Amino acid sequence: MTTSTSVPGPPPSGDVPAPPTMRDVLAAARRIDGLVVRTPALRHPELDRAAAAAGAAGVDLVVKHENLQHTGAFKVRGALNLLLGFEDHERRRGIVAYSTGNHAQALAYAARHTGTPCTIVMPHHPNPLKERAVRELGAEVLLHGETFDDAREQAGRVAATCGARLVGAANEPVLVAGVATATLELLEQAPDLDVLVVPVGGGSGAAAACLVAAALEPGLRVVAVQAAASPAAHDSWRAGELRTAPNATRAEGLAVGCGFALTQAVLRDRLADFLLVDDDAIAAAQRAYLTGARTVAEGAGAAALAAVLSHPEQFAGRRVGVVCSGGNASETELRRALAD
Ligand SMILES: *Cc1c(COP(=O)(O)O)cnc(C)c1O
Numbered sequence: 001m002t003t004s005t006s007v008p009g010p011p012p013s014g015d016v017p018a019p020p021t022m023r024d025v026l027a028a029a030r031r032i033d034g035l036v037v038r039t040p041a042l043r044h045p046e047l048d049r050a051a052a053a054a055g056a057a058g059v060d061l062v063v064k065h066e067n068l069q070h071t072g073a074f075k076v077r078g079a080l081n082l083l084l085g086f087e088d089h090e091r092r093r094g095i096v097a098y099s100t101g102n103h104a105q106a107l108a109y110a111a112r113h114t115g116t117p118c119t120i121v122m123p124h125h126p127n128p129l130k131e132r133a134v135r136e137l138g139a140e141v142l143l144h145g146e147t148f149d150d151a152r153e154q155a156g157r158v159a160a161t162c163g164a165r166l167v168g169a170a171n172e173p174v175l176v177a178g179v180a181t182a183t184l185e186l187l188e189q190a191p192d193l194d195v196l197v198v199p200v201g202g203g204s205g206a207a208a209a210c211l212v213a214a215a216l217e218p219g220l221r222v223v224a225v226q227a228a229a230s231p232a233a234h235d236s237w238r239a240g241e242l243r244t245a246p247n248a249t250r251a252e253g254l255a256v257g258c259g260f261a262l263t264q265a266v267l268r269d270r271l272a273d274f275l276l277v278d279d280d281a282i283a284a285a286q287r288a289y290l291t292g293a294r295t296v297a298e299g300a301g302a303a304a305l306a307a308v309l310s311h312p313e314q315f316a317g318r319r320v321g322v323v324c325s326g327g328n329a330s331e332t333e334l335r336r337a338l339a340d
Helices: 022-032 045-054 076-084 088-093 102-114 128-136 148-162 173-189 204-216 232-239 261-270 279-293 299-310 331-339
Strands: 060-065 095-098 118-122 140-143 165-167 195-199 221-227 273-277 319-324
Touching: 022 076, 022 173, 022 204, 045 060, 045 279, 045 299, 060 173, 060 299, 076 102, 076 173, 095 102, 095 148, 102 118, 102 128, 118 128, 118 148, 128 140, 148 165, 173 204, 173 261, 173 319, 195 204, 195 299, 204 221, 204 261, 221 232, 221 299, 232 261, 232 273, 273 279, 273 299, 279 299, 279 331, 299 319
Parallel strands: 060 319, 095 118, 095 165, 118 140, 195 221, 195 319, 221 273
Antiparallel strands: none
16 A cells, blocks of 8 residues: 655654663553453464464464554553643644554544543545544544655644644553553463563564563563564664655555654663564465454464464474554455465
8 A cells, every 4th residue: 555665764863762770651541440451371282273374383473452452552552642641732732643544543533532632643545444433533634745744744744733642652651651561461461481472663563562662571571573575674674774765555544654763762772673574474464363363363463373483493393473463455455465
């Protein structure tokens, strides 16, 4: 869907916010308790067999089903944590965000819940399912540019003009703290994992997983996954500095063209490895979810499973947590996955 290869510069650096602490994560868990789904963490024997057939003999997969979260993705955890923490004057100013879909849906959902005015800038030709959901949640939608990065620049201009709070997708400690509650749950549901595989766009989900793992289970290896066609976070992590990269993956939840300072700072020391998967491997993992786990995963949501299937040697004989981060797959996307 997003096929531009333009490479705009990274977001203005300014001061890098400090990452959240475990205290922030526990406060987020209390704040959003009852407002988010405690999503299931499930074993699917057919996925284990598929992974074994790919070369990961003896792997024991546990899928964290954030595809079943409100709005169909984990991001609502962060959005609710942010907006529930607003003072009245912040709420009245409203929020502006840029997104290819799930960040927008999450903020629109939390904005409706808290009565906060919400404007979303999306690149042209968004996933129609996600665009419709955002409009139905009552947010104002502006379409601008071809990529996530074009929308980001426009959102900055809109926020500056109307005085609203610009909510980025990655350099936001309060979002990371909220998102971290998914890992907190998973470690309660499956306390015996060896490895946790997390998909990355801007990196908030992976940074959150690293923070919680470091605090609660320092032996747990957190492995990040990005689409090979949009490898900015991967490249930034390998280089040890923020990088931009071509941004051409079909998985819109992973379609980000630059590294972000906050999430990279967390990932730098704490991530065990960073893998890349191509879009066809992601489609194959979506098919495996559909046929082997009765699960609709969008491309980004299937990327962690794709990493296990594409890099089986790392996972053989291990207990592996796999984050199925979202389920908002368009009909076109599902047809393609099944046709491959
Ligand atoms: C946003 C998103 C991601 C990537 O998360 P980051 O926190 O930006 O790295 C992965 N999967 C889905 C479904 C998403 O919506």
